[in-house]
Amino acid sequence: MLDERLTEQRNSFSENIDRLSALEIVEVINREDAGVAVEVGREKEAIARAAELAVAAFRAGGRLIYVGAGTSGRLGVLDAAEMPPTYGTDPGMVQGVIAGGPAALVRSQEGAEDHPDRGAAAMDERSVTAKDLVIGIATSGTTPFVHGALARAGELGARTGFILCTPPPQALRDRHDVVIAPLTGPEVITGSTRMKAGTATKLVLNSITTAAMVLLGKVHGNLMVDLRVSCAKLQDRGERILMATLGLGRDDARELLALAGGHVKTALAMHRLQLDANEARKALDEVNGVVSALGSPEAGGG
Numbered sequence: 261m262l263d264e265r266l267t268e269q270r271n272s273f274s275e276n277i278d279r280l281s282a283l284e285i286v287e288v289i290n291r292e293d294a295g296v297a298v299e300v301g302r303e304k305e306a307i308a309r310a311a312e313l314a315v316a317a318f319r320a321g322g323r324l325i326y327v328g329a330g331t332s333g334r335l336g337v338l339d340a341a342e343m344p345p346t347y348g349t350d351p352g353m354v355q356g357v358i359a360g361g362p363a364a365l366v367r368s369q370e371g372a373e374d375h376p377d378r379g380a381a382a383m384d385e386r387s388v389t390a391k392d393l394v395i396g397i398a399t400s401g402t403t404p405f406v407h408g409a410l411a412r413a414g415e416l417g418a419r420t421g422f423i424l425c426t427p428p429p430q431a432l433r434d435r436h437d438v439v440i441a442p443l444t445g446p447e448v449i450t451g452s453t454r455m456k457a458g459t460a461t462k463l464v465l466n467s468i469t470t471a472a473m474v475l476l477g478k479v480h481g482n483l484m485v486d487l488r489v490s491c492a493k494l495q496d497r498g499e500r501i502l503m504a505t506l507g508l509g510r511d512d513a514r515e516l517l518a519l520a521g522g523h524v525k526t527a528l529a530m531h532r533l534q535l536d537a538n539e540a541r542k543a544l545d546e547v548n549g550v551v552s553a554l555g556s557p558e559a560g561g562g
Contacts, residue, residue: 266426267400267453271446289455292448296456299442300463306440307464310421311471313393313437317419318353318476322391324469326356327382327409329373331454332397332423332461333358334365339465345494347478348486348523354469357382359405376408383412390417393437395468399425399457401432410436423464425457440464477550480505480528485551489522498524506531529554 263269274288300307314324326336337356343349358364359379360372372378388394394413396406401424410420414435421438422428428441442464444456473479478486483505489495495517501524502513508531520527520537529540532554547553 265400265402266443266445267447267457268451269446270450271448274448277448289448292445292456293459296442296444296459297463299444300460300467303440303442303464306438307467308471309438310393310395310440310468311475313419313421314468314472315475317391317393318472320391322389322393322418323352324354324472325386325388325392325394325413326354326397326465327379327394327406328357328397329359329403329405330364330368331458332399332403332406333360335458335461335465336395336397337365339462339469343469343473345490346484346487347473348488348525349473349478355386357386357409359403373403373405376404376411379405379407379409380412383409383416383418388413388416388418392418393421394418395421395423395438397423397461397465399423399453399461401426401428423461425453425460477548477553478525480525480551485525485528486549487524489517495522498522498527502527502531525549525551 271292273292277285277288280288317324326340328336333356337358340354340356343354344351364372383394394410396410398406410422414420419437421440422432422436423440425442425444427443428439433439442460444460447453447455447457449455478484483501485501487494487498489498498517499510499513502508502516503510505528508516516527516531517524520530525544526537526540528551529535529544530537533540533543535543543554
């Protein structure tokens with residue numbers, strides 16, 4: 261189809277998909293999906309680098325800002341939106357910017373991606389600084405809105421990264437602090453990057469923010485201890501975490517969580533150090549929020 265981008269090539273395994281049964285179509289899709297995680301795994305070092313850059317930004321008081329259009333933009337917004345309920349982060353800590361604005365989340369605004377100046381303006385609107393990390397997501401590697409945003413973010417001193425699913429030119433690698441390029445190959449439906457490329461993007465974003473949150477001490481063991489109770493589901497999860505880690509019964513866990521203002525990590529510190537909520541928060545601040553670094557009651561003076 262005379263397009264060098266890997267995401268725009270025709271997939272030889274699905275050329276006759278329009279002649280297949282529903283089951284056969286699903287089998288073709290599943291076979292192609294099976295290799296996505298493998299390709300993401302090949303980019304593990306770059307993904308880890310992005311996570312480290314995100315941690316550095318957070319510790320400096322900066323933000324992680326995703327920028328994309330279409331599916332890529334929606335996935336960035338989704339990842340950002342999931343951080344506060346999962347890890348108790350401030351909503352501004354991880355942000356998603358999508359070409360076309362909020363309306364593009366529910367209805368395609370395809371023309372919006374063609375304007376690099378709008379991407380640049382979005383960085384100015386968010387007052388991007390040298391403390392921030394801005395990661396562009398464009399599976400084809402060519403979206404003007406994304407390139408415009410990253411160029412402006414770089415001018416403002418921010419660290420920048422790029423996620424794409426086609427071989428990146430050396431110039432792109434030279435321009436950014438990290439480039440992540442899982443090569444998932446031609447899509448089952450030519451150019452439909454919401455499929456394999458979209459799945460790869462979701463896996464990459466999950467890995468970046470999850471690794472960053474673990475490194476920031478928002479996970480104890482493999483439990484999301486920085487969650488704040490905001491609904492019945494999280495109330496139940498918070499109680500179960502306290503029951504599992506502290507050996508408490510349901511009623512005692514519920515009472516402790518209430519005393520901690522619905523914050524699981526504070527509740528853990530209160531119990532471990534025998535402190536009230538305010539003193540427990542101070543103790544957590546002294547160890548950068550890492551629960552495993554808390555001392556015993558004697559060491560904490562509680």
